Amino acid sequence: MPVVVEQSTPAHELAAQLRDAETSGAPRYAALARRVRELVVTGELPVGTRLPAERDLAAALGVSRVTVASAYRTLREEGFARTRHGSGTVLELPEDRPAWQWQSADVPGVVDLAHAAPPASPLLGPAYADALTRLDTHFPGSGYVPMGLPALREALADRFTAQGLPTTPDQVLVTSGAGDAAALVWEALLETGDRVLVEHPSYPGAIRSIELSGGRCVPVPADAADPDALIEAARLAARQSAPRMAYLMPDFANPTGALLSPTGRRRLAATLWQQGVLTVVDEVAAELALDGDPAPHFAAGLPDAATITVGALSKAVWGGLRVGWLRTDAALVERLSTVLGHRQLSVGLLDQLAATTLVRDLDAVLADRRDQLRTQRDVLVAAVAEQLPDWSVTVPTGGLSLWAQLPPGLSSAALTAAAAPAGLLLAEGRVFGTGAAFDDRLRLPFTRPAGELRSAVDVLAGLDRQLRGRATPRPVPSSTVV
Amino acid sequence: MPVVVEQSTPAHELAAQLRDAETSGAPRYAALARRVRELVVTGELPVGTRLPAERDLAAALGVSRVTVASAYRTLREEGFARTRHGSGTVLELPEDRPAWQWQSADVPGVVDLAHAAPPASPLLGPAYADALTRLDTHFPGSGYVPMGLPALREALADRFTAQGLPTTPDQVLVTSGAGDAAALVWEALLETGDRVLVEHPSYPGAIRSIELSGGRCVPVPADAADPDALIEAARLAARQSAPRMAYLMPDFANPTGALLSPTGRRRLAATLWQQGVLTVVDEVAAELALDGDPAPHFAAGLPDAATITVGALSKAVWGGLRVGWLRTDAALVERLSTVLGHRQLSVGLLDQLAATTLVRDLDAVLADRRDQLRTQRDVLVAAVAEQLPDWSVTVPTGGLSLWAQLPPGLSSAALTAAAAPAGLLLAEGRVFGTGAAFDDRLRLPFTRPAGELRSAVDVLAGLDRQLRGRATPRPVPSSTVV
Numbered sequence: 001m002p003v004v005v006e007q008s009t010p011a012h013e014l015a016a017q018l019r020d021a022e023t024s025g026a027p028r029y030a031a032l033a034r035r036v037r038e039l040v041v042t043g044e045l046p047v048g049t050r051l052p053a054e055r056d057l058a059a060a061l062g063v064s065r066v067t068v069a070s071a072y073r074t075l076r077e078e079g080f081a082r083t084r085h086g087s088g089t090v091l092e093l094p095e096d097r098p099a100w101q102w103q104s105a106d107v108p109g110v111v112d113l114a115h116a117a118p119p120a121s122p123l124l125g126p127a128y129a130d131a132l133t134r135l136d137t138h139f140p141g142s143g144y145v146p147m148g149l150p151a152l153r154e155a156l157a158d159r160f161t162a163q164g165l166p167t168t169p170d171q172v173l174v175t176s177g178a179g180d181a182a183a184l185v186w187e188a189l190l191e192t193g194d195r196v197l198v199e200h201p202s203y204p205g206a207i208r209s210i211e212l213s214g215g216r217c218v219p220v221p222a223d224a225a226d227p228d229a230l231i232e233a234a235r236l237a238a239r240q241s242a243p244r245m246a247y248l249m250p251d252f253a254n255p256t257g258a259l260l261s262p263t264g265r266r267r268l269a270a271t272l273w274q275q276g277v278l279t280v281v282d283e284v285a286a287e288l289a290l291d292g293d294p295a296p297h298f299a300a301g302l303p304d305a306a307t308i309t310v311g312a313l314s315k316a317v318w319g320g321l322r323v324g325w326l327r328t329d330a331a332l333v334e335r336l337s338t339v340l341g342h343r344q345l346s347v348g349l350l351d352q353l354a355a356t357t358l359v360r361d362l363d364a365v366l367a368d369r370r371d372q373l374r375t376q377r378d379v380l381v382a383a384v385a386e387q388l389p390d391w392s393v394t395v396p397t398g399g400l401s402l403w404a405q406l407p408p409g410l411s412s413a414a415l416t417a418a419a420a421p422a423g424l425l426l427a428e429g430r431v432f433g434t435g436a437a438f439d440d441r442l443r444l445p446f447t448r449p450a451g452e453l454r455s456a457v458d459v460l461a462g463l464d465r466q467l468r469g470r471a472t473p474r475p476v477p478s479s480t481v482v
Numbered sequence: 483m484p485v486v487v488e489q490s491t492p493a494h495e496l497a498a499q500l501r502d503a504e505t506s507g508a509p510r511y512a513a514l515a516r517r518v519r520e521l522v523v524t525g526e527l528p529v530g531t532r533l534p535a536e537r538d539l540a541a542a543l544g545v546s547r548v549t550v551a552s553a554y555r556t557l558r559e560e561g562f563a564r565t566r567h568g569s570g571t572v573l574e575l576p577e578d579r580p581a582w583q584w585q586s587a588d589v590p591g592v593v594d595l596a597h598a599a600p601p602a603s604p605l606l607g608p609a610y611a612d613a614l615t616r617l618d619t620h621f622p623g624s625g626y627v628p629m630g631l632p633a634l635r636e637a638l639a640d641r642f643t644a645q646g647l648p649t650t651p652d653q654v655l656v657t658s659g660a661g662d663a664a665a666l667v668w669e670a671l672l673e674t675g676d677r678v679l680v681e682h683p684s685y686p687g688a689i690r691s692i693e694l695s696g697g698r699c700v701p702v703p704a705d706a707a708d709p710d711a712l713i714e715a716a717r718l719a720a721r722q723s724a725p726r727m728a729y730l731m732p733d734f735a736n737p738t739g740a741l742l743s744p745t746g747r748r749r750l751a752a753t754l755w756q757q758g759v760l761t762v763v764d765e766v767a768a769e770l771a772l773d774g775d776p777a778p779h780f781a782a783g784l785p786d787a788a789t790i791t792v793g794a795l796s797k798a799v800w801g802g803l804r805v806g807w808l809r810t811d812a813a814l815v816e817r818l819s820t821v822l823g824h825r826q827l828s829v830g831l832l833d834q835l836a837a838t839t840l841v842r843d844l845d846a847v848l849a850d851r852r853d854q855l856r857t858q859r860d861v862l863v864a865a866v867a868e869q870l871p872d873w874s875v876t877v878p879t880g881g882l883s884l885w886a887q888l889p890p891g892l893s894s895a896a897l898t899a900a901a902a903p904a905g906l907l908l909a910e911g912r913v914f915g916t917g918a919a920f921d922d923r924l925r926l927p928f929t930r931p932a933g934e935l936r937s938a939v940d941v942l943a944g945l946d947r948q949l950r951g952r953a954t955p956r957p958v959p960s961s962t963v964v
Binding site: 115180329335 | 510511512548549594599600601602606607610611614617618620621622623624625626659661670686687688690691694696758759760787788796800801802803817821824825826827828830831833
């Protein structure tokens, strides 16, 4: 909701209105924030009101400035306030969160294009059944396998080695997914203010995790239409910004689908390494080449400690199976494992047993998954071409999604908001950016069955006609997208 | 290894020795650290050498001070250096890590008293088998259930409500364990420098996670012999240190086994709440009362936002099943869920399905577990009384471990180091502290079968005779203990 009128509220007046909060209990900052929310929702404090400076309100209330700062921060995080440079903290009403955010993908009749997450592999059920027959030999123990089940670490190391990236089991750490692996890296290695190169757009969870660990994202433009343009841009950014780390998806990036060429990735890897940048390589979609052979691992040919490769079974097998990994230098694996152990002593044992079988059978799992995604991609591309001729799409050679360029006057945020009541869940473009970019973009995953994809494009075509030209900017939602 | 001799190495000399590192590749700080390690291990740089000031070495090498600082930090973390106030960074050799740290509990012939982790509940296998029959209805979806499976959240909310803590499902967030839940809280809510009250001793994973999120632990003395003494100490610390949060285990604390009285917990809860302290209540052992009735929930009677209660099935059911939760105010649950989603979109679905059954059947699971732990506690207490008469133990009325006071002259670290080659894995006392305290303490979990507990005490009695009086202080290991 755009804020139209602005007026200030003096500290002593607001303090009087907040007096109830002071006796209502709970941590004081939370109580203050809650009372302000009530005043906004009931209209006693109009939207657009500028709040007093933190120190003034703190003095008027007789509390510490930290308490007021925490209350303001809570309000901002909840969407009830915004801080503008030069004009302080202004009250607003939170935008409706995108409906998909907390909605399960399992609701009948709802088409979920908010997640780029395919249904379960047909090999998952048998793998679980088999794993269950082997689980009881572990029952007498603690159930903890720090660093991961040895057989799983070995299977992963063997697969890396066979793919031209020599790896021993002690270079592999098992995690609860690729996101868990990457978050662990930021948590363990980033210090406040450290810069991290990221493709722009990129995976929202990574961007938020980097920020949460005190890192600062340095966005580097990325596009499926010219994937290797990333290389020069990253090289420039590495020289200018002195990043400590980088987070890249060289293989079918999320959301663009861009694939770095074999030559391009070698050049980029070498450049970053020479600049002393430790690169986190997210390979969550790396095995999903739909039109050609997979590219060599980004990490190939570099010292082990130059990269941390993260991956998971979530795309090949299923998001409901929580097994991922990271691969790097053995000493760094041990260090990261200690940090992970403070949070979680082990990944679920049954999932690890099933994963061990599935990694050994991954070529069969992938053959099926690639056929499915290829068909669905082609259906989606054809439907978009037919029904949304003004939308521009670069057809990716792998991965899970298109990254559509919307026609002028159509807002991705408005489209997402309007689609939810029609039973179509979307992730709006801006969640993939570091700022307010990409309201002219929409990620379209081809992870659902063909019929659902066609229905989704029908809905989008109808909304396109309704909405074109009525775009209203909205704040970037704090979102959870895969 | 105590460092005896100290000598300085001039920056230009060390820079010359590190020249190889500059051309060996990898991130520069890592290469520098690796080269220093080599020089220490080969004896070219003697243990006890004082390294040059960071800025001097940076100048001599022509690298940034950040690079040198990172190299020094790496060396410290790996145990190859120590920074002493007033005397700079001094090289040392790392202590042997306790053998249990990376060792699986599943090794035959090894008695694992390093983890306070019981074998699997006999109800786990059937619960998994049943869950597997229901899993395939979820296969068509993404497998992601943000915040947790609705049926599981409802089962947990119902259990809290039945125990006198009224709770709705939207106040429950499912996590990958209690540690995952607590780490999420620190990650989402702590800011650098925020103080957190913790019992001293306390669960090492929590202490390290708080520190990793930039928090500062304020230790409050805790002891099973006088549990309610914690209340006055915490009240004093809350007034003196202005902590933002607290982390407490009011029910059979790890490692002490202390149980706060019903009156004591009410007073402590009210005090912390009045001081504006948000308390994380770790209830991982709360249902393991062995001699009496469980106490009321610490959170009972307070506003929902005053506490965050964390729990898990790891102790009642098994550590290999990764399902935990947190319970607080619904708005805070939503906020924490967003932060968790950046890292991991969902907890494993099969584990959640099994957990739903197990939470509904938890009284049956617990009846069995309590019988087992009561028997094993009594066996362990009797064996200690008989074979280790100089050790002092307060018998806890619940939980999973004794917190033994060792006789004068016996070092917990020395005992732990000596026990590993004898096939007995221990967690030394100091890992439960914030500083170097508790080398005179040893946690003895009674989570293993009676025969293993008796063998363990045999080994300890033998080592006690050997080691008494030969204690050597060692640096606190960075360890993973449950």
